[in-house]
Amino acid sequence: MDSQQFRSAAHQMTDYIIDYLDNIRNRRVTPELPPGYLRPLLPSQAPEKPDKWGDILKDVENLIMPGVTHWHHPNFHAYYPSGNTYPSILGDMLCDAIGCIGFTWMASPACTELEVIMMDWLGQLLGLPESFLARSNGPGGGVIQGTASESVLVSLLAARTRSLRHHKENFPCKDPFPVKSLVAYCSDQAHISVERAGMMGAVTVRKLTTDENLSLRGATLCQAIEEDIANGLVPFFVVGTIGATPACSTDNIRELGEVCNENGLWLHIDAAYAGAAFVCEEYRDLMDGVELADSFNFNPHKWLLVSFDCSAMWVKDAADVINAFNLDPIYLKYEREGQQPDYRHWQIPLGRRFRSLKLWFVMRLYGSEGLQAHIRKQVSLAHEFESYVKEDLRFEIVAPVTLGLVCFRIKGDEELTKSLLKKLNDEGVVHLVPGAFRNIYYLRLAVCSRFTESEDIKKSWNEIKKQTDSVLSEKK
Amino acid sequence: MDSQQFRSAAHQMTDYIIDYLDNIRNRRVTPELPPGYLRPLLPSQAPEKPDKWGDILKDVENLIMPGVTHWHHPNFHAYYPSGNTYPSILGDMLCDAIGCIGFTWMASPACTELEVIMMDWLGQLLGLPESFLARSNGPGGGVIQGTASESVLVSLLAARTRSLRHHKENFPCKDPFPVKSLVAYCSDQAHISVERAGMMGAVTVRKLTTDENLSLRGATLCQAIEEDIANGLVPFFVVGTIGATPACSTDNIRELGEVCNENGLWLHIDAAYAGAAFVCEEYRDLMDGVELADSFNFNPHKWLLVSFDCSAMWVKDAADVINAFNLDPIYLKYEREGQQPDYRHWQIPLGRRFRSLKLWFVMRLYGSEGLQAHIRKQVSLAHEFESYVKEDLRFEIVAPVTLGLVCFRIKGDEELTKSLLKKLNDEGVVHLVPGAFRNIYYLRLAVCSRFTESEDIKKSWNEIKKQTDSVLSEKK
Numbered sequence: 042m043d044s045q046q047f048r049s050a051a052h053q054m055t056d057y058i059i060d061y062l063d064n065i066r067n068r069r070v071t072p073e074l075p076p077g078y079l080r081p082l083l084p085s086q087a088p089e090k091p092d093k094w095g096d097i098l099k100d101v102e103n104l105i106m107p108g109v110t111h112w113h114h115p116n117f118h119a120y121y122p123s124g125n126t127y128p129s130i131l132g133d134m135l136c137d138a139i140g141c142i143g144f145t146w147m148a149s150p151a152c153t154e155l156e157v158i159m160m161d162w163l164g165q166l167l168g169l170p171e172s173f174l175a176r177s178n179g180p181g182g183g184v185i186q187g188t189a190s191e192s193v194l195v196s197l198l199a200a201r202t203r204s205l206r207h208h209k210e211n212f213p214c215k216d217p218f219p220v221k222s223l224v225a226y227c228s229d230q231a232h233i234s235v236e237r238a239g240m241m242g243a244v245t246v247r248k249l250t251t252d253e254n255l256s257l258r259g260a261t262l263c264q265a266i267e268e269d270i271a272n273g274l275v276p277f278f279v280v281g282t283i284g285a286t287p288a289c290s291t292d293n294i295r296e297l298g299e300v301c302n303e304n305g306l307w308l309h310i311d312a313a314y315a316g317a318a319f320v321c322e323e324y325r326d327l328m329d330g331v332e333l334a335d336s337f338n339f340n341p342h343k344w345l346l347v348s349f350d351c352s353a354m355w356v357k358d359a360a361d362v363i364n365a366f367n368l369d370p371i372y373l374k375y376e377r378e379g380q381q382p383d384y385r386h387w388q389i390p391l392g393r394r395f396r397s398l399k400l401w402f403v404m405r406l407y408g409s410e411g412l413q414a415h416i417r418k419q420v421s422l423a424h425e426f427e428s429y430v431k432e433d434l435r436f437e438i439v440a441p442v443t444l445g446l447v448c449f450r451i452k453g454d455e456e457l458t459k460s461l462l463k464k465l466n467d468e469g470v471v472h473l474v475p476g477a478f479r480n481i482y483y484l485r486l487a488v489c490s491r492f493t494e495s496e497d498i499k500k501s502w503n504e505i506k507k508q509t510d511s512v513l514s515e516k517k
Numbered sequence: 518m519d520s521q522q523f524r525s526a527a528h529q530m531t532d533y534i535i536d537y538l539d540n541i542r543n544r545r546v547t548p549e550l551p552p553g554y555l556r557p558l559l560p561s562q563a564p565e566k567p568d569k570w571g572d573i574l575k576d577v578e579n580l581i582m583p584g585v586t587h588w589h590h591p592n593f594h595a596y597y598p599s600g601n602t603y604p605s606i607l608g609d610m611l612c613d614a615i616g617c618i619g620f621t622w623m624a625s626p627a628c629t630e631l632e633v634i635m636m637d638w639l640g641q642l643l644g645l646p647e648s649f650l651a652r653s654n655g656p657g658g659g660v661i662q663g664t665a666s667e668s669v670l671v672s673l674l675a676a677r678t679r680s681l682r683h684h685k686e687n688f689p690c691k692d693p694f695p696v697k698s699l700v701a702y703c704s705d706q707a708h709i710s711v712e713r714a715g716m717m718g719a720v721t722v723r724k725l726t727t728d729e730n731l732s733l734r735g736a737t738l739c740q741a742i743e744e745d746i747a748n749g750l751v752p753f754f755v756v757g758t759i760g761a762t763p764a765c766s767t768d769n770i771r772e773l774g775e776v777c778n779e780n781g782l783w784l785h786i787d788a789a790y791a792g793a794a795f796v797c798e799e800y801r802d803l804m805d806g807v808e809l810a811d812s813f814n815f816n817p818h819k820w821l822l823v824s825f826d827c828s829a830m831w832v833k834d835a836a837d838v839i840n841a842f843n844l845d846p847i848y849l850k851y852e853r854e855g856q857q858p859d860y861r862h863w864q865i866p867l868g869r870r871f872r873s874l875k876l877w878f879v880m881r882l883y884g885s886e887g888l889q890a891h892i893r894k895q896v897s898l899a900h901e902f903e904s905y906v907k908e909d910l911r912f913e914i915v916a917p918v919t920l921g922l923v924c925f926r927i928k929g930d931e932e933l934t935k936s937l938l939k940k941l942n943d944e945g946v947v948h949l950v951p952g953a954f955r956n957i958y959y960l961r962l963a964v965c966s967r968f969t970e971s972e973d974i975k976k977s978w979n980e981i982k983k984q985t986d987s988v989l990s991e992k993k
Contacts, residue, residue: 042602042603042604042882043603044535044538044539044603046603047531047534047535047603047606047607048531048532048535050603050607051527051528051531051603051606051607051610052527052528052531054607054610054611055523055524055527055528055531055610056524057611057614058523058610058611058614059520059523059524061614061615062520062614063520071623072626072627074626075853076622076626076630076853076856076857077630077856077857078626078630079626079627079630079631079634080630080633080634080652083634085637085652086637086638086641086642087638087639087641087642087880087881087884087885088880088881088884088885089884089885089886090884090886091881091882091883091884091887092881092882092884094882097877097878097881097882101611104627105627105631105874106627107627108625108626108627108630109615109617109625109626109627109628110617110623110624110625110626111615111617112615112616112617112618112625113616119624120618120624120848123616123617123618124616125613125614125616126518127518127520127522127523127526127527128518129613130523130527130610130613130614131523131526131527131530133609133610133613134527134530134531134534134606134609134610135530135533135534135577137601137605137606137609137824138533138534138537138538138601138606139537139585139587139588140588140589140599140600140601140824140825141585141586141587141588141599142588142596142599142825146552147547147586148586148595148596149584149585149586149588150548150550150552150554150555150584150585150586151548151555151580151581151582151583151584151585152585154552154553154554154555154556154584155555155581157556158555158556158559161561161562162562162563163563165562165563166562166563176556176561187663187866187868188866188867188868189867190865190866190867190868191865191866194717194865198716198717201719219695219697220696220697220719221695221696232867233844233846233867234867236844237842237844237867240674240841240842241670241674241717241718241842241865242717242718242719243677243696243718243719286846286848287847287848342868348613348616349616349618349868349870350866350868350870365716366713366716366717368709368712368713370709370762371763371951371952371953372596372762372763372950372951372952372961373950374951375942375950376939376942377551377552380552380553381552381553389666389667389670389717389865390663390664390666390667390826391664391665391666391708391709391710392663392664392666392818392825392826394825394826398581401573402573404563404564405563405564405567405568405573406518406567406568406570406573407567408563408564408565408566408567408568409563409564409565410565410566411567463852466851466852474848474849474851475847475848475850476847476848477847485848
């Protein structure tokens with residue numbers, strides 16, 4: 042494919058994308074094809090000679106699209122949102138074209154420098170403490186990770202290294218304690234990435250019980266730490282969650298921060314979904330106490346209109362992270378090292394894309410007011426849905442509606458709600474996933490697509506009512 | 518930005534990309550700006566109101582491009598190549614537009630299924646054993662990881678879990694051995710990602726001495742294993758490298774495989790760069806013995822014309838990987854689980870992009886013959902450069918030229934070669950990085966850009982000769 046063929050193909054792809062997104066309402070949200078549908082439709086091996094571009098575009102529509110779950114359909118309400126905007130697509134096009142791998146400053150200075158500055162812009166938009174920002178000229182700063190899971194793992198490993206180092210400094214004559222005596226903590230609402238990071242890092246993770254608001258409190262953490270120390274273990278790391286996956290609940294960050302600071306534990310804040318809301322001042326109460334944390338993470342690729350992957354992480358002292366991974370082969374050395382970050386030391390992989398371009402494009406083409414308007418609109422749509430649920434006495438709301446998530450169920454036996462979910466997902470008009478806490482089974486309705494309007498929320502609600510009628514009439 | 522504005526912006530971006538790549542020869546390879554150049558040129562915070570698209574595109578050219586190291590410049594010879602092709606850009610555009618997060622089959626069936634099939638296509642192109650392919654209906658299969666570093670970490674963690682499980686099965690009454698008694702091995706030429714994976718996984722990594730061809734041999738591994746067992750340690754994991762970073766050397770995979778199979782160690786093959794060459798039968802000798810490995814990885818995003826990130830990993834028994842990370846929260850459960858892979862169990866992050874699209878586009882729009890032609894051309898360009906070096910008696914080749922990499926130095930004191938590198942990179946006409954083994958300091962010239970032609974190799978050589986003249990005249 043030469044330049045001229047690319048020009049024509051890129052125009053066709055642009056038209057295809059616009060047509061797809063403008064008319065996404067005409068598709069089912071979820072596919073109705075069985076597992077394994079695709080293999081019989083494709084050749085068993087790659088072609089020897091080049092295929093024609095036109096045939097590929099036809100195959101996209103005829104073979105791929107029928108198997109896609111459309112995350113940007115206005116009636117897609119599963120999981121949490123995934124970012125998708127035109128500015129972000131443009132940023133990724135440029136990222137691919139430059140095609141640099143920014144593991145060191147020298148490997149493409151602009152790639153590192155724009156990221157440093159964009160993480161400052163973004164941190165300011167969220168109202169993060171200056172100690173997290175590179176512009177403060179302190180030891181802190183931001184970095185774009187791939188996912189919130191990687192941010193948890195990076196901070197856990199950094200905390201592990203810091204604990205072992207402190208032990209060595211404090212007790213130079215003692216043997217290092219075994220890694221397996223290290224204990225990390227999170228709430229029973231925390232994302233599975235915390236447990237997974239514990240498995241990977243070979244440390245124990247204790248999931249602590251939350252209070253009646255599904256919030257982990259300082260006293261609970263304090264008690265667990267005391268128990269573990271009494272048992273000869275070494276508490277070292279806490280993940281505080283803001284906007285957890287099951288019901289968008291939030292730990293008491295200030296209380297956790299005070300306990301962590303007093304006991305020398307690393308506090309990492311996982312605000313993967315909710316963090317985007319802090320572009321609006323009125324939601325910042327949720328992160329009260331953030332200045333006590335060692336690291337903070339949220340995903341612009343979830344709710345801030347940036348395409349996956351773009352997970353924003355800030356640390357208060359970058360040296361803690363760098364020390365955990367620093368290995369310096371000769372082929373990555375260069376003159377003038379040390380004046381700008383070499384981001385390869387901040388992350389699990391070595392290679393990295395020029396992801397700050399899409400963040401830059403999104404912030405510039407929406408402006409802070411555009412980003413705020415997006416968040417506020419989606420929150421109001423969640424409350425609109427909540428009002429419909431509350432008016433229908435067959436349903437109950439199981440947790441306070443927070444940001445863009447509504448958790449609800451049919452009153453009575455949980456089988457009713459399970460049947461409702463099956464009917465909804467079989468029908469494909471809307472898509473939801475279930476949640477559960479304390480033996481309560483419920484449905485999560487997240488406002489996800491940037492195309493979702495009040496009319497779509499009404500449509501989702503009407504579909505839920507219709508299928509509920511069916512469930513309840515079958516029961517009789 | 519609405520659809521119509523996007524159409525116009527995407528056309529402009531397409532033109533910009535074509536103009537950038539068609540005229541990349543007119544730019545310096547490396548920037549001449551000091552660290553920190555960008556911050557004074559950008560506003561200190563995001564705008565409140567949206568900026569104009571035209572201003573952004575101007576800023577890209579005026580502020581970003583002067584700070585870019587141009588990895589696709591024909592005279593960029595540093596590191597190893599990074600993929601960048603028009604089909605790949607088109608695939609990523611579609612990936613961004615669909616914007617699904619394929620952590621389970623249900624989260625977007627086509628995303629999982631196309632990946633399964635593309636990994637089969639790719640495995641066949643490389644001539645991998647059927648046991649690695651999903652189509653064999655055995656326990657093996659392929660997955661797209663972000664980077665080779667993540668593939669090493671995933672396989673190390675899977676091997677760690679397998680070792681602990683085997684120990685438990687074999688000695689049900691004994692305590693599990695501590696993780697820190699586990700020992701992994703690689704050659705002294707292996708990538709730093711092996712040591713880093715060891716640090717993350719809290720196990721010891723021993724770098725073993727290679728033979729005169731920089732190749733790790735079975736006998737060396739065998740001896741290390743015996744020593745460690747005698748010291749009460751538990752050998753569990755070996756990384757065999759094909760096409761190492763310093764000098765593109767290759768371990769003796771067959772010998773390592775035999776030792777691993779005999780002793781129950783996991784053999785992971787890291788062919789990050791070299792693996793792409795196996796689309797040509799004539800290079801497959803390098804992977805002789807691959808059928809003895811447990812996992813195999815190479816990066817299509819390096820030398821197979823796919824944009825970063827796309828790291829292809831195959832495992833012989835997927836259950837080993839899945840068992841290492843498997844956690845199943847309710848919001849990820851769905852009907853019909855288990856018939857297709859849920860790739861979240863195969864990787865470090867939870868989220869994942871629809872990366873198989875770009876792989877599909879590249880394989881279809883190049884065809885296997887196009888991919889082969891690309892590899893053969895770049896290898897021949899490396900040999901062309903080698904011939905120039907050999908004709909000039911001031912230089913020596915320090916390792917056999919393998920695939921697209923030439924390792925050379927000025928004869929005599931290493932300061933000469935160091936001065937040469939500094940002059941070359943200051944001048945910015947070409948870009949190279951250094952290498953070192955056994956106290957030999959040298960320069961690595963990798964054929965990287967798909968735009969590199971014989972004329973470009975001549976230009977690189979002439980620049981090297983010119984700067985060498987300068988180094989040697991200054992010495993006198």
